[in-house]
Amino acid sequence: MGTIIAWIIVGGIAGWIASKIMGTDAAMGIPANIIVGIVGAALLGFLVSLFTGGDVLGEAFSISSFIGAIVGACLLLFIVGKVAGRR
Numbered sequence: 001m002g003t004i005i006a007w008i009i010v011g012g013i014a015g016w017i018a019s020k021i022m023g024t025d026a027a028m029g030i031p032a033n034i035i036v037g038i039v040g041a042a043l044l045g046f047l048v049s050l051f052t053g054g055d056v057l058g059e060a061f062s063i064s065s066f067i068g069a070i071v072g073a074c075l076l077l078f079i080v081g082k083v084a085g086r087r
Contacts, residue, residue: 010066011037018073024081036073041065044072 012030015037019025028036045068 006061007038008034010061010069011035011041013037014041014066014069015073017070018077021070021074022077022081024077036076037069040071040073040076041069042072043076044068047072 012034015028015033015035016025018036018040019028019033048068
């Protein structure tokens with residue numbers, strides 16, 4: 001249970017920072033920030049494991065994984081922005 005709560009908190013913070021970086025903060029709320037942070041971290045983790053063959057899911061929380069979550073969330077917001085188009 002504690003791990004799920006940690007994912008929600010870290011995902012929310014990472015998603016919020018990514019939305020500030022990408023300039024989409026006004027259009028997003030707390031639930032969207034959490035989802036973007038978690039999915040972005042999973043996306044970057046998948047891409048890293050795809051190219052390196054390493055297992056990134058087994059690692060404990062670290063500053064580098066938090067920065068990776070922010071980068072992944074930015075990447076996700078960029079992709080969604082390109083697919084959905086700017087309004």
